[in-house]
Amino acid sequence: MQFFLEVLIGGLLSGVMYALVALGFVLIYKASGVFNFAQGAMVYLAALSVVGCMEKGAPLWLAILLAFVIMTLFGIATEKFVLRKLVNQPPIALFMATIGLAFFIEGLAPMLFGSEPRALDLGIVDEPIPAILDAWGIVISKFDLVAAGVAALLVTTLALFFQYTRIGRALRAVADDHQAALSIGIPLQHIWAIVWGIAGFVALVAGLMWGARNGVQFALTFTALKALPVLIIGGFTSVPGAIVGGLIIGASEKLAEIYLPPVMQSLFGGNFGGIEGWFPYVLALFFLLIRPEGLFGEKHIDRV
Amino acid sequence: MSKKIGDVILDLQNISLRFGGVKALTDISFDVREHEIRAIIGPNGAGKSSMLNVINGVYHPQEGVIIFRGRERKKMEPHHAATQGIARTFQNIALFKGMSVLDNIMTGRITRMKASFVEHALWLGRARREELEHRKKVEEVIDFLEIQHIRRTPVGRLPYGLQKRVELGRALAAEPSMLLLDEPMAGMNVEEKQDMCRFILDVNDQFGTTIVLIEHDMGVVMDISDRVVVLDYGKKIGDGLPDDVKNNPDVITAYLGVSH
Amino acid sequence: MIYREAGQFKTSYAADQQLFPIRQDRIGVLIVLAVAFLAIPAVASEYWFSAILIPFLIFSLAALGLNILTGYAGQLSLGSAAFMAVGAYAAYNFQLRIEGIPILVSFACAGLTAAGVGILFGLPSLWIKGFYLAVATLAAQFFIVWCLTKFPWFSNHSSSGVISAQKIVIFGHEFASPREKYLLVLTLVAVMALAAKNMVRSSTGRAWMAVRDMDVAAEVIGIRLMPTKLLAFAVSSFYCGVAGALYAFCYLGSVEPDGFSLDMSFRILFMIIIGGAGSILGSFLGAAFILLLPIFLDIALPRMAGLLGLPFSNATVSHIQILLFGTLIMFFLIVEPHGLARLWQIGKEKLRLWPFPH
Ligand SMILES: Nc1ncnc2c1ncn2[C@@H]1O[C@H](COP(=O)(O)OP(=O)(O)OP(=O)(O)O)[C@@H](O)[C@H]1O
Ligand SMILES: [Mg+2]
Numbered sequence A: 001m002q003f004f005l006e007v008l009i010g011g012l013l014s015g016v017m018y019a020l021v022a023l024g025f026v027l028i029y030k031a032s033g034v035f036n037f038a039q040g041a042m043v044y045l046a047a048l049s050v051v052g053c054m055e056k057g058a059p060l061w062l063a064i065l066l067a068f069v070i071m072t073l074f075g076i077a078t079e080k081f082v083l084r085k086l087v088n089q090p091p092i093a094l095f096m097a098t099i100g101l102a103f104f105i106e107g108l109a110p111m112l113f114g115s116e117p118r119a120l121d122l123g124i125v126d127e128p129i130p131a132i133l134d135a136w137g138i139v140i141s142k143f144d145l146v147a148a149g150v151a152a153l154l155v156t157t158l159a160l161f162f163q164y165t166r167i168g169r170a171l172r173a174v175a176d177d178h179q180a181a182l183s184i185g186i187p188l189q190h191i192w193a194i195v196w197g198i199a200g201f202v203a204l205v206a207g208l209m210w211g212a213r214n215g216v217q218f219a220l221t222f223t224a225l226k227a228l229p230v231l232i233i234g235g236f237t238s239v240p241g242a243i244v245g246g247l248i249i250g251a252s253e254k255l256a257e258i259y260l261p262p263v264m265q266s267l268f269g270g271n272f273g274g275i276e277g278w279f280p281y282v283l284a285l286f287f288l289l290i291r292p293e294g295l296f297g298e299k300h301i302d303r304v
Numbered sequence B: 001m002s003k004k005i006g007d008v009i010l011d012l013q014n015i016s017l018r019f020g021g022v023k024a025l026t027d028i029s030f031d032v033r034e035h036e037i038r039a040i041i042g043p044n045g046a047g048k049s050s051m052l053n054v055i056n057g058v059y060h061p062q063e064g065v066i067i068f069r070g071r072e073r074k075k076m077e078p079h080h081a082a083t084q085g086i087a088r089t090f091q092n093i094a095l096f097k098g099m100s101v102l103d104n105i106m107t108g109r110i111t112r113m114k115a116s117f118v119e120h121a122l123w124l125g126r127a128r129r130e131e132l133e134h135r136k137k138v139e140e141v142i143d144f145l146e147i148q149h150i151r152r153t154p155v156g157r158l159p160y161g162l163q164k165r166v167e168l169g170r171a172l173a174a175e176p177s178m179l180l181l182d183e184p185m186a187g188m189n190v191e192e193k194q195d196m197c198r199f200i201l202d203v204n205d206q207f208g209t210t211i212v213l214i215e216h217d218m219g220v221v222m223d224i225s226d227r228v229v230v231l232d233y234g235k236k237i238g239d240g241l242p243d244d245v246k247n248n249p250d251v252i253t254a255y256l257g258v259s260h
Numbered sequence C: 001m002i003y004r005e006a007g008q009f010k011t012s013y014a015a016d017q018q019l020f021p022i023r024q025d026r027i028g029v030l031i032v033l034a035v036a037f038l039a040i041p042a043v044a045s046e047y048w049f050s051a052i053l054i055p056f057l058i059f060s061l062a063a064l065g066l067n068i069l070t071g072y073a074g075q076l077s078l079g080s081a082a083f084m085a086v087g088a089y090a091a092y093n094f095q096l097r098i099e100g101i102p103i104l105v106s107f108a109c110a111g112l113t114a115a116g117v118g119i120l121f122g123l124p125s126l127w128i129k130g131f132y133l134a135v136a137t138l139a140a141q142f143f144i145v146w147c148l149t150k151f152p153w154f155s156n157h158s159s160s161g162v163i164s165a166q167k168i169v170i171f172g173h174e175f176a177s178p179r180e181k182y183l184l185v186l187t188l189v190a191v192m193a194l195a196a197k198n199m200v201r202s203s204t205g206r207a208w209m210a211v212r213d214m215d216v217a218a219e220v221i222g223i224r225l226m227p228t229k230l231l232a233f234a235v236s237s238f239y240c241g242v243a244g245a246l247y248a249f250c251y252l253g254s255v256e257p258d259g260f261s262l263d264m265s266f267r268i269l270f271m272i273i274i275g276g277a278g279s280i281l282g283s284f285l286g287a288a289f290i291l292l293l294p295i296f297l298d299i300a301l302p303r304m305a306g307l308l309g310l311p312f313s314n315a316t317v318s319h320i321q322i323l324l325f326g327t328l329i330m331f332f333l334i335v336e337p338h339g340l341a342r343l344w345q346i347g348k349e350k351l352r353l354w355p356f357p358h
Helices: A002-032 A039-055 A060-081 A091-113 A130-136 A142-164 A166-176 A178-184 A188-214 A220-225 A227-234 A239-268 A279-290 B048-055 B078-083 B101-107 B117-122 B125-144 B160-173 B190-207 B218-224 B242-246 B249-256 C023-043 C046-072 C080-097 C103-126 C131-150 C178-200 C203-213 C215-220 C225-252 C262-275 C280-308 C314-335 C339-353
Strands: B008-019 B022-033 B037-041 B063-068 B071-073 B086-089 B178-182 B210-214 B227-232 B235-240
Touching: A002 A039, A002 A142, A002 A188, A002 A227, A002 A239, A039 A060, A039 A091, A039 A188, A039 A220, A060 A188, A091 C131, A091 C262, A091 C314, A142 A166, A142 A188, A142 A239, A166 A188, A188 A220, A220 A227, A227 A239, A227 A279, A227 C131, A239 A279, A279 C103, A279 C131, B008 B048, B008 B210, B022 B048, B022 B063, B022 B210, B022 B227, B022 B235, B037 B048, B037 B218, B048 B178, B048 B210, B078 B086, B078 C215, B086 B160, B101 B125, B101 B160, B101 C203, B117 B125, B117 C178, B117 C203, B125 B160, B160 B178, B160 B190, B190 B210, B190 B218, B218 B242, B227 B242, B227 B249, B235 B242, B235 B249, C023 C178, C046 C080, C046 C178, C046 C203, C046 C225, C046 C262, C046 C280, C080 C103, C080 C131, C080 C225, C080 C262, C103 C131, C103 C225, C131 C262, C178 C203, C178 C225, C178 C280, C203 C215, C203 C225, C215 C225, C262 C280, C262 C314, C262 C339, C280 C314, C280 C339
Parallel strands: B037 B210, B037 B227, B086 B178, B178 B210
Antiparallel strands: B008 B022, B008 B063, B063 B071, B227 B235
16 A cells, blocks of 8 residues: 555656646647647757756856756747748648657757766755655655646746736737737737747756756657647646646556556566556547547537 | 429427537527528527538537428438538538549539449449549539639639639539528629529529528528528527518617617 | 640540549659669669668558548548558568468558558547547557567567568569569559559548548538548558568568657658658658658768868767758748649649740
8 A cells, every 4th residue: 555655646746747748738739729749859958958058067057047048049939930930721730840840859959969868966866755754654756746846836837927917818818819819919929939938948847857857868758748648638728637637647657557567467478567658648548538628628619 | 483392391490509608599490491592691690500500410409309301300410411412511611622623522422422442442443433423413513603614723722702612513513402501602792692693593493402591691682582581699580581571670670780 | 845735635534534644644654663663673783672762662652651641631640650560560470370371461461450450549530630639649659569569479479579571472482682572562562552542533532631621511511530530540551551561571571669669650751741741642752752861961961071070970960860850841841731742743834834934
């Protein structure tokens, strides 16, 4: 039971990290209807910019600041030079363009900052929290807890931003109705540029967390891909959905990884590790059969 | 108009349709007789398009009964409507943008083509024969609508008025017994409207096709329709001959926008 | 004036519906076939067969498969490589487990197996579309590769799932040399490309394109979405499956599941974006482009760097390659969404008017 709890909590906490990536997707999708496949690559670029700047001698805070500038500029440039040129194309073309964007980043980032895997030290140690270990005998990583805290902070900040600032309200208006947004008096293209900037920022936070936890390396982009099933489960337009979806994916994949292989082994013989690699996608598939619009998405009927 | 109008072929009874909290249609009943031109009019958002969507199975009403050719149906999918001889055009042109005019109209014949994909892949006798037979039929439609010169053009490159005409062609290619037209003349200039009117009357006249028509242009409606239904805010507020409807006080209020 | 249709009047719909209605196109295709079947086997070197021509043909076939699904039927898939893997492993197992089964029958069965798996993973397309579906196909990509690695039965208990393709014997003749394998692949690809062309120019293809362009309207004119979409998945996976079998049997000889990676799926997708979605010719052009570009970069980049005196590593070549792929994808989607095939067509139109400017 203790072990089960440990796996569950560990899974939930790593789910928070998926949610961080998924958040970036949701923001862009809500505001511009673009499904940004490159969000994972942006996380990689963000993490690489931080370690890259640190290698050139910048202290951590400056590296983060520089990475923030890079990510924002990059987001704005993407909007200006790629997506704006595709406004009237079908969504599927936009989606494929973001796949191209992902490749572009995956080629460019290592050319700028080097491709060898590196550690990113944020000064938070990845060790069990003694108090919890003593009281309940459960290992919970301090780092994971901090990451969860950061995620919570980020979500709250974003929520406040959307609620109380003029730009934030404009962003929400765009999400609901592009015409209405125009009447607020902020050009749609500025709004999109801002959203891409924010998505770059979210990618930076996710990149810091993931980079510190697993090292900054190309495999990050694969981890970030798991944000996609998170979105399917949570619904593409819902911030709470991204978080709940992230938790579900995180917890279930860890539990599956621990508890499924022995069962399969007794049935078929052989070694069945690596279930984590596909489990989130297959789970998402089942969700699609039951609730295609996602947990928090709205059902809608095409108008004709 | 001296044509023979037949029995009721479509009977809608107490139809109600909701989208979440929005009541698109409330308790609507009316019927359509064979060979007639039945118009549905009403202000924007009245539920006219929703009505057509209910008739050919795109939307499923929460309540009500639909009887088509004497058979009641509860839930019907659009492709069933097609096989039963109901064809339609859309308010916002719904052509297949990546295909040529010819191919678009050919799709209208699809329910009548029986060859399987294997026969198509191997280009066997039946597949080839069918393509030719149906091509002939489609060419008749093309001649009828006078669009021979744009046969090969991708529909996306055509001007709006011609696209509307091609869409009518696609519906006609199915040789429907009932044709649903959602604002076929919207956005057209006078000349194009006249052409379209002529096509609609010719279809009705030559092939005996029953037509249900949504149109905002009152002149057109009064000219060509046999009977008119008036909707407002999802409710039926008038039904009858064009002249009766024109003088119905409720209809006049709805159209002049007097407060509800 | 070399390429013109003036004077070629169609006197019947049959003539108008030929495979290649314009005479110059017919001649062109015949020349290409003659070169492929006669001239190339006579002159090409072993390296050309096994490093360029055979993979080109195989990937053209896979791209053709994806093009049927994505380009014609509008259902995006990111799992093409996994369906190739199914084909490769199925062909291997049919050869292994059924005594005396002819190799071509194995290939066909491999295609059918892939088609079955394709239908299974295509089921979500009945509820969802666009990128939702793309995510669903990622499940196929990861799950299939994992299964082939972990269940020892598929690879006959070889370590880490590696299989070695059996010999190819047809009517007692062994296809061993690269030239023979090339001819075998070429024949199969030519036949399957013809079949694909026939499908897309008939009502099967029109139903696919109708669903792609506007699914509600397609349903309203009587196209049933479910069978139409699933057929696209089946046919597409069949093509990918056969391509996978050929990949194992005629190209690499031995393969492992991890070889059929997500990256490979993306490359096949890039082939159809750059070559031209919704075009048979485009599948071939795209495959050639995506396969040749890295070879070209491998040769050209170090030389250019040498000329400029820049330091250079192999890693940089691969990064530049990835970067260039990404850039080209965005470029084509923005500038010419119909890809190289469309450029080719525009070129032909120019030729039709040549030497007059208009
Ligand atoms: N698919 C849908 N989802 C949600 N609401 C819908 C849908 N289709 C129609 N409605 C709503 O139903 C009501 C009736 O719409 P409908 O399109 O039938 O009106 P209409 O009479 O055709 O108007 P118009 O003249 O503008 O075409 C409107 O309030 C509309 O917003
Ligand atoms: Mg309407």
